[in-house]
Amino acid sequence: MAVVEAQGTGGGAMAALRRAEPVVIPVLALLAGLAVFALFLLTQGKSPIAFFGYVWQGAFGSAFSWMNTLSRAAPLLLAALCVALPARLGLVVIGGEGAIVLGGLAAGAVALPLAGVPAAVGLPLMALAAMLVGAVWIGMAGALRHYRGVNETISSLLLAYIAIALMNHLVEGPLRDPESLNKPSTAPLAEGLRVGMLPGMDVHWGLVFGIIACVVAWVLVERTSWGFAARIAGGNVRAAEVQGLPVGRLILGFTALGGACAGLAGFFEVAAVHGSANASLAAGYGYTGILIAFLARHNGLAILPVAVLLAGFDASSGLIQRRMDLPDATMQVLQGIVFMAILMSDAAYGRLPFFKAKG
Amino acid sequence: MRPPVTAIGADPLPPGALEVETVGMTMRFGSFTALEDVSIRVAPGTFHALLGENGAGKSTLVKCIMGFYHATAGQLMVGRREAEIADPRDARALGMGMVYQHFTLVPSLTVAENLVISRADAPVVIDWAKERAGLEAFMAAMPFRVPLDQPVARLAAGEKQKLEILKQLYLGSRFLILDEPTSVLTPDEADEVLGHVRGLCEAGEISVLMITHKFREVTAFADEVSVLRRGRLVGQGHVADLSHAQMAAMMIGAEKEQRPVARSGLRGAPMLELRGVKAADRSGLKEIAVESLTVHAGEIVGIAGISGNGQMELMEVLTGQRAARGGEIRVQGVPYGATRAEAQSHAVRYLPEEPLRNACAPRMSVIENIAFRSFDRNGAGRRFWLSANEMRAAARDLIGAFKVKVADPDGPIAALSGGNVQRAVLARELTGEVKLLVISNPCFGLDFAAVSEIRARIVAARNAGAAVLLMSEDLDEVLELSDRVLVMSEGRITYEVPAAEAKIAEIGHYMGGHAA
Known part of the structure; x- marks a missing residue:
């Protein structure tokens, strides 16, 4: 006690630095990634200043671009949770795309016999089906890890490829609507089973559910004994075992929960955006979600701003293609560079001189 | 070069x-x-x-x-x-x-390839015909040989160790x-x-x-x-x-015989009983087998033994980290599976060796690490919502009571010195009722002050009526703390003696793997 109080002031300063570290390092990494990307633009003979100007304009410059950005943020929030929740257990799950695709497909398939049912019954059923399928899909990666020792990063990625193939098979075969000619799809949702826009906005309800999911995830991890148990297991699985914590159940539970979030993203993509399940579900949200989760250090609340930022990059991509004559893949180059910077910044924790405790 | x-x-x-x-x-x-x-x-x-x-x-x-x-x-x-x-x-x-305990060969490469790449001056482009002739001449001059064309993965352990030695000779x-x-x-x-x-x-x-x-x-x-x-x-x-x-x-130091420290109280009812417990050892090739082991309330049973004779595996079985292949573990007469609920209801606590590796989450804070036993308890019931204030208050009390030197209780526990990490873990594990305490090498690598304090805490727990099972590679520690001394060798309990009658030479014999 005496020791704690005697060093109270030093402890306070250190505590402030420690709180700053997980914010400052990802921000520095993001800036470093953007700087490298600027060099890449220069090699293409394009102006980085013009580029970032268009990003601003296309993402946040007007009410219209804000709506565009926020629409894209909705699935990204949920996709990021699919990475962030298992990550607190020390698992790197990168196959959220698969759960989004299958979740969307499940929502589209369940909607078929529900055509006449009121929205208050039909939509929850569709969402539940999507979440269930997503939970099983990512839960499988968790189960493979727990029971068979299979690396969850690899298995979840491979499961995503299987999911996409499965979706393509079903929408081109058994579930295909004969009237979808150019783009094989399931039958369009009945009008009553569409998710509408938020009042006064051009953004669908998925955004609200995404925000709620992020807050709930944060509360679960930071404020409940389940989350605490998961953090112990993620911090040191041997210690968790000695404490008698149910590591296996935690792994299955958190991977399934992450998968359910991604499945819900798929539901909104179908019910609010596309109106039917088709190949557009594999739009890469699952992969952008990985980047967001890592940038946010797997913290549910930090996912909110980061997802909006990344959605903004995405939203401005059309404008940049038109104005700067840059290909579609430019944004993927940017994302890739930022992701590398984030991964490398992990080595900086505890090493940056101004965060070092004075010994 | x-x-x-x-x-x-x-x-x-x-x-x-x-x-x-x-x-x-x-x-x-x-x-x-x-x-x-x-x-x-x-x-x-x-x-x-x-x-x-x-x-x-x-x-x-x-x-x-x-x-x-x-x-x-x-x-x-x-x-x-x-x-x-x-x-x-x-x-x-x-x-x-130097030849290490574990192999430093590349399993997928052949013996010849392993030898050539081990050289500091291995050429960028290898002239295999020439190297081959050189290696054959080298092998011919050696008193023992290993087939040059075999992939290392197919060699038996003894062959690999011979190759390690040949490699050193080859390197001059x-x-x-x-x-x-x-x-x-x-x-x-x-x-x-x-x-x-x-x-x-x-x-x-x-x-x-x-x-x-x-x-x-x-x-x-x-x-x-x-x-x-x-x-x-x-x-x-x-x-x-x-x-x-x-x-x-x-x-093991015969110059002064360690005598048990002052203690009080009488031996109570059996707390921990092991009957015919078997488990695979870490190599998966051998087996540990504990025929019979009983620890009573109010006694410290010390298991002496040289490192690698199954103590680690026994600890892992008791903590639930390693599945037993058979036999029975009972605590207070009831079969025990080391779940959190069972540990809680029988008041079983653990002090594994290397606390930072086995008992703490290094990047979580000192306060959080101290809360590992109690975060989901609310008095006798379970709690779903964490209470940051209670956690902090409890940690502050324990940090004071166990004299853990902490500059910043919200900082990661990995920042503490080894002795203070162990004090923090002790504080956590010895708080509340303790009926059975299972300990492995509690003082390994700690300085003198921490050692005597931690040993005193263990004896105090025993005096308060806890049953203590202490596994230690430090025979002095076992003799100083134990009421009964067992020796573990090659996965088995090979010797048992009351501490008062323990003779170091006798124990040494059994530790060295020699049944008298």
């Missing part, structure tokens, strides 16, 4: 076996002295054994010789010349090589350090490998310094033996003049 670093002149060292001598070698890590004033001479062409318990300083000594560490004080003489070894490459250039080593070279070998393989090493020594090709725990190998193969204990050289001599009992006595 850099020239070999020798202090005097450029004369090459004489051919054949090297003489290596440490003079007053001392190594300190901060305030901890790992090695103090150790002088050992390995004469050319001799086989020198280095004995000592875990933490006695054996590895530190050989790491100083090989240039992994830089000794705080003292000198290294190679071939009677002072040698300045800045890093392992210098040691290699002087003709010193004339002084070999063997670090427990037979721990992964069967006794027959061990005898064969060490017999070849012995032959090379007698032929004047190499000198050898071997770290070992096995007295039998010392007697059968070594010329001389040095014994380290707590970083000091406590005995030295010709193997021919020493009995196993004398070596054991040096190794």
Whole structure:
């Protein structure tokens, strides 16, 4: 006690630095990634200043671009949770795309016999089906890890490829609507089973559910004994075992929960955006979600701003293609560079001189 | 390649076996002295054994010789010349090589490929015909051989260890350090490998310094033996003049018999009972089997034994980290599966060895780590919502009560010193009712002050009526704390004696794997 109080002031300063570290390092990494990307633009003979100007304009410059950005943020929030929740257990799950695709497909398939049912019954059923399928899909990666020792990063990625193939098979075969000619799809949702826009906005309800999911995830991890148990297991699985914590159940539970979030993203993509399940579900949200989760250090609340930022990059991509004559893949180059910077910044924790405790 | 670093002149060292001598070698890590004033001479062409318990300083000594560490004080003489070894490459250039406990071969490559890539001067483009001829000539000159075309993965363990030694000879080593070279070998393989090493020594090709725990190998193969204990050289001599009992006595310190510390209370009802418990050991090849073990309330049962004889596996079975293959574990007469609910209802607490590795989440805060036992408890009931305030208040009390030196309780526990990490874990595990305490090497690597304090806490828990099972590689600790002493050897409990009647020499015999 005496020791704690005697060093109270030093402890306070250190505590402030420690709180700053997980914010400052990802921000520095993001800036470093953007700087490298600027060099890449220069090699293409394009102006980085013009580029970032268009990003601003296309993402946040007007009410219209804000709506565009926020629409894209909705699935990204949920996709990021699919990475962030298992990550607190020390698992790197990168196959959220698969759960989004299958979740969307499940929502589209369940909607078929529900055509006449009121929205208050039909939509929850569709969402539940999507979440269930997503939970099983990512839960499988968790189960493979727990029971068979299979690396969850690899298995979840491979499961995503299987999911996409499965979706393509079903929408081109058994579930295909004969009237979808150019783009094989399931039958369009009945009008009553569409998710509408938020009042006064051009953004669908998925955004609200995404925000709620992020807050709930944060509360679960930071404020409940389940989350605490998961953090112990993620911090040191041997210690968790000695404490008698149910590591296996935690792994299955958190991977399934992450998968359910991604499945819900798929539901909104179908019910609010596309109106039917088709190949557009594999739009890469699952992969952008990985980047967001890592940038946010797997913290549910930090996912909110980061997802909006990344959605903004995405939203401005059309404008940049038109104005700067840059290909579609430019944004993927940017994302890739930022992701590398984030991964490398992990080595900086505890090493940056101004965060070092004075010994 | 850099020239070999020798202090005097450029004369090459004489051919054949090297003489290596440490003079007053001392190594300190901060305030901890790992090695103090150790002088050992390995004469050319001799086989020198280095004995000592875990933490006695054996590895530190050989790491100083090989240039992994830089000794705080003292000198290294190679071939009677002072040698300045800045890093392992210098040691290699002087003709010193090391064979590790675990293999350093590439399993998918053949023997020939492994040998060639181990050379520091391996060419970028390898002329295999030429290398092949060279290797065949080299093998032909050796007293023992390994087939050049076999992938290493297909070799038996004994063959791999032979290859490790051949590799050192191929690299031109004339002084070999063997670090427990037979721990992964069967006794027959061990005898064969060490017999070849012995032959090379007698032929004047190499000198050898071997770290070992096995007295039998010392007697059968070594010329001389040095014994380290707590970083000091406590005995030295010709193997021919020493009995196993004398070596054991040096190794575990017969100079003062540790007497149990003051204690009170009487032995109560059986708390922990093991009957016929079997489990795979960490290699998966052997088995640990505990026929019968009972710990009563109010007693400390100490399990002595040399590292690697199944204590770690037994601890893992008791903590639920390793599945038992059979048998029964009962706590308070009820079958026990080490779940959190069971540990909670029987008040079972654990103190595993290396607390940062086995009992803490290093990046979580000190406060959070102290809460590991209680975060989901609310009095007698369970809690779903965490209470940050209660956690903080409880941690503050415990930090004070157990004198944990913490600059920043919200900072990661990995920032604390080893002694303070162990104090924090003790604070967590000894709070509340404790009926059974299972401990493994609680004081490993800690400084003197922390050691005496932690031992006093363990005895206090016993005096308060807890049953304590203490596994320790430090025999002094076992004798000081225990009411009953058991010896574990090769996965089995081989000896039991009340602490009051314990004889160090007798215990030493059983620890060395010798049923009297």
